[in-house]
Amino acid sequence: MVSSGQTAADAAAAFAALSTPAGRRVLTAAGSAPADPLKAATALRREAEEALAAAAADRAPDVAPADLAAAALTQARLRERARGKFGERAGRMFFTSPGLEQATRRSVTAYRAGRMAAALGPGARVADLGCGIGADAIGLAEAGLTVDAVEADPLTAAVAAANAEALGLSERMRVREGDAAAVRPEDYDAVFCDPARRTTRGRVFDPDAYSPSWDAVTDLAARAPASCVKAAPGIPHERIPAQAAAEWISVDGELKETALWQGLAEARPRRAAVLLRGDGSAPAVLAEDPGAPTAPVGPPARYLYEPDNAVVRAHLVAEAAARVEGALLDPDIAYITSDRLVATPFARAFEVHETMPFSLKRLRSALRAKDAGSVTIKKRGSAVDVDKLLRDLKPKGSESVVVVLTRVGDHPLCLLCSEVTALP
Numbered sequence: 228m229v230s231s232g233q234t235a236a237d238a239a240a241a242f243a244a245l246s247t248p249a250g251r252r253v254l255t256a257a258g259s260a261p262a263d264p265l266k267a268a269t270a271l272r273r274e275a276e277e278a279l280a281a282a283a284a285d286r287a288p289d290v291a292p293a294d295l296a297a298a299a300l301t302q303a304r305l306r307e308r309a310r311g312k313f314g315e316r317a318g319r320m321f322f323t324s325p326g327l328e329q330a331t332r333r334s335v336t337a338y339r340a341g342r343m344a345a346a347l348g349p350g351a352r353v354a355d356l357g358c359g360i361g362a363d364a365i366g367l368a369e370a371g372l373t374v375d376a377v378e379a380d381p382l383t384a385a386v387a388a389a390n391a392e393a394l395g396l397s398e399r400m401r402v403r404e405g406d407a408a409a410v411r412p413e414d415y416d417a418v419f420c421d422p423a424r425r426t427t428r429g430r431v432f433d434p435d436a437y438s439p440s441w442d443a444v445t446d447l448a449a450r451a452p453a454s455c456v457k458a459a460p461g462i463p464h465e466r467i468p469a470q471a472a473a474e475w476i477s478v479d480g481e482l483k484e485t486a487l488w489q490g491l492a493e494a495r496p497r498r499a500a501v502l503l504r505g506d507g508s509a510p511a512v513l514a515e516d517p518g519a520p521t522a523p524v525g526p527p528a529r530y531l532y533e534p535d536n537a538v539v540r541a542h543l544v545a546e547a548a549a550r551v552e553g554a555l556l557d558p559d560i561a562y563i564t565s566d567r568l569v570a571t572p573f574a575r576a577f578e579v580h581e582t583m584p585f586s587l588k589r590l591r592s593a594l595r596a597k598d599a600g601s602v603t604i605k606k607r608g609s610a611v612d613v614d615k616l617l618r619d620l621k622p623k624g625s626e627s628v629v630v631v632l633t634r635v636g637d638h639p640l641c642l643l644c645s646e647v648t649a650l651p
């Protein structure tokens with residue numbers, strides 16, 4: 228939120244001013260500011276000058292009109308962007324741009340917080356170590372837990388506190404600026420931690436580059452009576468503490484995160500795939516079955532199932548295959564084939580119309596024979612460049628076809644399919 232020429236202290240002062248009567252007036256005006264940035268800045272600056280002039284001398288915040296206008300406009304723009312994660316309540320919340328990017332969407336927060344509250348009981352005390360703008364802390368407080376949230380960045384901490392206030396949660400969610408490492412996890416019933424996976428240079432993938440570092444996070448979690456840690460969906464399995472149960476969570480088919488649980492009273496499988504839907508319907512959970520045999524391998528049958536990425540990352544493809552009485556096309560590739568059409572939330576189903584060894588020439592003539600015009604290419608275990616292939620194919624017909632590229636052993640395979648949307 229720091230604009231060029233503005234110091235972090237100016238940005239913090241401008242943010243604080245937003246909660247004064249003058250600031251609220253400018254923030255309201257920012258909600259209907261013109262789309263053109265220059266016109267919006269001019270209109271809001273005028274509004275800020277008037278609002279500050281109208282404020283009683285002893286109640287006017289010490290902020291330049293231009294800074295107040297910029298802070299209000301930033302919030303209005305961020306609130307718009309935040310709707311996808313927070314729905315209509317985004318219009319009452321406060322953000323920083325990096326804080327919004329890193330914030331957990333409401334459906335995931337509600338799922339995790341619900342599980343924590345069910346295991347810990349109402350009023351249990353949870354420390355949120357590195358709370359960002361507070362999305363997870365809000366979820367925990369709304370689930371009935373008492374949250375002490377700590378955030379190292381002063382402006383972000385102020386934003387999280389403003390969110391607690393704006394959502395009427397200040398009594399159950401306290402926010403303070405501080406270092407997570409200074410918190411004593413032993414003093415709480417549980418800790419929650421979502422370490423930063425971004426630096427000013429962009430996203431980081433190595434857990435050692437998280438902040439706090441992965442070692443620090445796992446140490447804090449292990450010292451707490453119970454914990455939930457949010458990690459990247461691609462975290463290597465070997466970095467998951469041996470005593471933790473891991474859940475890979477997807478929303479509407481998009482893999483979002485790995486949640487690592489320790490010490491909660493509920494019995495948990497070591498690995499699970501949790502599928503959430505944007506419509507708020509109940510989560511679908513596929514859990515590890517340690518006694519389950521490995522999935523059989525078989526030739527392409529009438530249907531092909533593409534498991535959800537949470538299932539794949541959780542290494543639960545065999546469990547998903549068992550649900551559809553299916554086999555794998557190749558033991559190392561996550562495509563399931565079956566003669567049975569079974570409705571399952573854990574995989575998308577495709578009817579297979581034709582199977583052939585992959586070659587551009589054969590595929591082109593097969594697509595021409597099907598009058599294919601709209602071609603969707605899916606691949607697993609294939610090195611083919613999809614964009615180039617689509618350019619080379621230039622389909623011109625009127626039918627929709629899904630082309631699946633994969634391999635069986637060393638043999639590239641191509642399946643022409645259509646997605647089954649009406650399931651029994």
Ligand SMILES: C[S@@+](CC[C@H](N)C(=O)[O-])C[C@H]1O[C@@H](n2cnc3c(N)ncnc32)[C@H](O)[C@@H]1O
Nearest residue numbers: 330331357359361362363379406407421438439
């Ligand atoms: C991924 S964000 C948290 C997002 C949050 N769970 C939410 O949904 O809004 C991680 C936060 O941890 C903060 N952080 C990083 N290292 C920290 C530390 N040692 N102590 C306290 N906060 C820290 C960062 O400033 C960042 O805001």
